[in-house]
Amino acid sequence: MKMGLVDNKVAIVTGAGANIGEACAKMLAAQGAKTIVADINLDGAERVANEIVGSGGTALAHAVDLGDETSIAALVSAVMEKFGRIDILHNNAANTGAAQMTRDAALTDMEAEVWDAAFDVNTRGTMLMTKHVAPHMIAGGGGSIINTSSGVSLLGDILNPAYSASKAAVNALTRNTAAQFGRANIRCNAILPGLVLSPVARAQMSEAQLDMIQRHVLLPRESVADDIAGAVLWLASDLSGFVTGQIISADGGICHHQPHYADMMDMMAAAPG
Numbered sequence: 574m575k576m577g578l579v580d581n582k583v584a585i586v587t588g589a590g591a592n593i594g595e596a597c598a599k600m601l602a603a604q605g606a607k608t609i610v611a612d613i614n615l616d617g618a619e620r621v622a623n624e625i626v627g628s629g630g631t632a633l634a635h636a637v638d639l640g641d642e643t644s645i646a647a648l649v650s651a652v653m654e655k656f657g658r659i660d661i662l663h664n665n666a667a668n669t670g671a672a673q674m675t676r677d678a679a680l681t682d683m684e685a686e687v688w689d690a691a692f693d694v695n696t697r698g699t700m701l702m703t704k705h706v707a708p709h710m711i712a713g714g715g716g717s718i719i720n721t722s723s724g725v726s727l728l729g730d731i732l733n734p735a736y737s738a739s740k741a742a743v744n745a746l747t748r749n750t751a752a753q754f755g756r757a758n759i760r761c762n763a764i765l766p767g768l769v770l771s772p773v774a775r776a777q778m779s780e781a782q783l784d785m786i787q788r789h790v791l792l793p794r795e796s797v798a799d800d801i802a803g804a805v806l807w808l809a810s811d812l813s814g815f816v817t818g819q820i821i822s823a824d825g826g827i828c829h830h831q832p833h834y835a836d837m838m839d840m841m842a843a844a845p846g
């Protein structure tokens with residue numbers, strides 16, 4: 574019988590009703606995890622869970638609003654009632670809707686409610702999920718918590734200061750979580766995607782914008798959601814059993830080179846001989 578990397582572990586993935594979270598839930602399920610597909614968009618969560626079950630995996634769709642602690646507590650109770658333990662928590666969801674991100678721009682125009690809406694879901698939601706799941710992991714002998722952060726938590730940009738700051742706070746929370754729960758055999762790490770385009774996001778970007786960004790990716794292709802899912806699977810599995818408190822980029826190197834990289838590559842390509 575083929576063994577999966579996370580056979581019979583119980584995994585919650587938030588924001589799993591679309592895009593990166595969907596890919597992560599599907600990969601964990603394909604590797605044997607009983608996977609809870611949690612999302613504020615229940616239709617999306619149900620579609621993903623049905624597809625997992627249709628491929629022979631085990632999945633449960635559940636609605637959750639990460640801005641609401643009661644909703645988070647209800648999700649965790651439902652998982653414990655159904656499966657009796659939680660081994661893997663992937664805090665993937667973020668408040669990334671167009672209405673939020675377009676208003677998260679110039680600091681001089683920043684509305685406090687836009688700032689709060691980023692932190693409510695991205696940071697406070699991650700903390701509250703950890704608060705409610707960790708006691709069950711401790712009782713079960715340990716677990717792995719993976720927080721999805723972002724490359725923009727490391728670098729300055731002209732857009733999305735609330736989002737960037739909320740993700741930098743996720744990095745700090747990751748290290749605190751690892752420190753607080755390490756002796757309970759709970760590992761906690763953050764994964765930092767670069768640019769992973771959903772069909773909707775791709776439609777909103779010009780070819781010139783995409784080219785400009787892609788010139789700074791060190792690897793010769795665009796990132797896909799499975800690039801993140803693979804890293805999350807590794808962090809969820811015992812293969813990364815001694816890795817904790819780490820802030821790990823899975824971004825093709827876009828945040829890890831000299832600022833003049835793309836221009837230098839162009840100059841070298843143009844150089845004679």
Ligand SMILES: NC(=O)c1ccc[n+]([C@@H]2O[C@H](COP(=O)([O-])OP(=O)(O)OC[C@H]3O[C@@H](n4cnc5c(N)ncnc54)[C@H](O)[C@@H]3O)[C@@H](O)[C@H]2O)c1
Pocket residue numbers: 587588589590591592593594611612613614617637638639640665666667668669670694721722723724765766767768769770771
């Ligand atoms: N896509 C990228 O290029 C990129 C880059 C860096 C980091 N990230 C991070 O990766 C993660 C996934 O990104 P994505 O592009 O797949 O995002 P997405 O917007 O496509 O999906 C996010 C999911 O979270 C859900 N969600 C939103 N608010 C919620 C709430 N309050 N409660 C529960 N669920 C909620 C949405 O319904 C959606 O299904 C996010 O944390 C994002 O910040 C993405």
